Amino acid sequence: MSTHQHSASSADATKVTLIGSVADLLLGLLKIMTGIVGHSAALVADGIHSLSDLATDAVVLISIRLGGKAADQNHPFGHRRIETLGTVLLGLMLLAVALGLLWQNSLTLLQGQGNTVPTWPVLLVAALSWLVKEGLYWYTIKAARAMGSDLLSANAWHSRSDAFSSIVVLMGAGGAMLGIWWLDAVAALLVAVLIGLISVQLLKRSLAELIDTAIPEQQQQSYRQLILQTDGIHAINALRSRTSGGKVLLELKLEVAPRLSASEAHWLGHQVKQQLKQQFAEIGDILVHINSPASSLPEQQASSSLRPAMQQAMETLLQSYQLEATDAEFFLYCQQPVRIDILLSPKAQTKLAEIGTKQLQHQLQQIWPQSKQLHIHFYQEKSD
Known part of the structure; x- marks a missing residue:
């Protein structure tokens, strides 16, 4: 991907994330205030979840900005792993939120029935939250797929987890209003479990990437x-x-x-x-x-370089006929047995016209005995 494409993708991702951040801020404050006034622990938990999205949005923005930078001298493979580290941090933050909500609402259930039940504004805010977060999910996931960004995709699913948790809040608050007092606290626990599962999935995938796990x-x-x-x-x-x-x-x-x-x-x-x-x-x-096809050379050949020895032997042979080293070019194929093709120039071919190929091979073997183990072929260079 070119630098221009990286910049365009980063700008689009930043726009999507900022829109989600504004929605998270407004929804989080509204849910917490309504949950406190309307006596709904589940809605307060959902509000905390929404505000925690602000921190994850910040991680996404920083990771996209740094991870989209082009490769440089100190980072020749680019900066994409910064996005992966950002996803790890996002997963850890979500896991901390989930554990906190589990602890708080488990205590609520152990302490028994409270004196208050949720009021109807809780239902309205939960329904509004579901509509907004589900819309944000589709908006963000579309951008993530277009850019091929796992980090943005993770943030999209984070928005969908908010939408799911809002449905749970609706059920819990509605049940508590009908007299099932513990249903609101159970709903808050379900929200916490949902957040925890998402965090584990993010951590599993990003940590696998950091340790260079192979693709399926x-x-x-x-x-x-x-x-x-x-x-x-x-x-x-x-x-x-x-x-x-x-x-x-x-x-x-x-x-x-x-x-x-x-x-x-x-x-x-x-x-x-x-x-x-x-x-x-x-x-x-x-x-x-x-x-080239895998082959095994004899140990004495594999342990030394054939080309310098071949070069020296050919120079000696050519000099005996008043020819230069440039009058022959050879191609070495490291297979079993080793094959060497020797290309003679028109000048060499003229001087060696009366000498057969077998005689040339014999003379080469006298100069370089190791060549007896090789397949050597002489052929003529075509003149223009």
């Missing part, structure tokens, strides 16, 4: 199927995945034909990256390694 196997399989449809990709040697700021990051090791040029192999890797990003919007970045 079914999702990986979808990626594998698309990769193997690319002509020239023989196999997937490895696929590693993790998430950062709601985006999937992939590291691929792809096997191609053993004698492809480096540029063609690189082009195939680029094709895979393009197709994956076009097909799956959740993918943020892909690192591709290109592998």
Whole structure:
């Protein structure tokens, strides 16, 4: 995503969150005041929940602002993990609110029936809260899906938890008004449990992201199927995945034909990256390694570099025919057995016209005995 797109997304996310913040502030104050005057512990708890949303909104705003910054020298992979840390903080704040409400309303139930019951304004405010918070949920979740933001999506579900808790308050307050005194306190406990469950889900997902947990196997399989449809990709040697700021990051090791040029192999890797990003919007970045078919070389060959030895032997052979090192180019394929293709220039081909390929190989073996273990082929460079 370009810097301009990041800025536009951050501005949209900020607008959505600020609108939600104003609604949370007004609703929270209204519910707490109505709950106190109307004798509803559940509505007071719901009001505290709404005001706690202000703190989570602040976390969202800060995380979006910092997490949307482009990569720099000190943060070459960008700042998306700040959004993940923001989600962890949001989950911890919600969990603290849930535990506080559970403690307070459990004491209310243990102490027995109070002298007052909720009044009808409690029902009106709870109904209003449900309408506003459900509307905020749909407004926020639409923006979250458009931007691919887990943090904004979490805030949307936080709004929906308010909507659900308002329904619980309606039922609890209504039951208490009908004479079931404990129903209001039970409703407050249900609100607390709901908040706690949401906080645990947020923490589980964000902590999994922080420790680089792989994406689900079914999702990986979808990626594998698309990769193997690319002509020239023989196999997937490895696929590693993790998430950062709601985006999937992939590291691929792809096997191609053993004698492809480096540029063609690189082009195939680029094709895979393009197709994956076009097909799956959740993918943020892909690192591709290109592998030739796996092989095992003899220990004495694997422990030393063949190219310098080959270079020196070829220079000695060419000098014996008054040729230069530039009159031959060789391509080394590390397979079992090792294959070396030697490309002769037109000048070398002219001087060596009367010498057969087998004679050249024999002379090379005299200079460099190790070449007996290799498959060496001489061929002519085509002149213009």
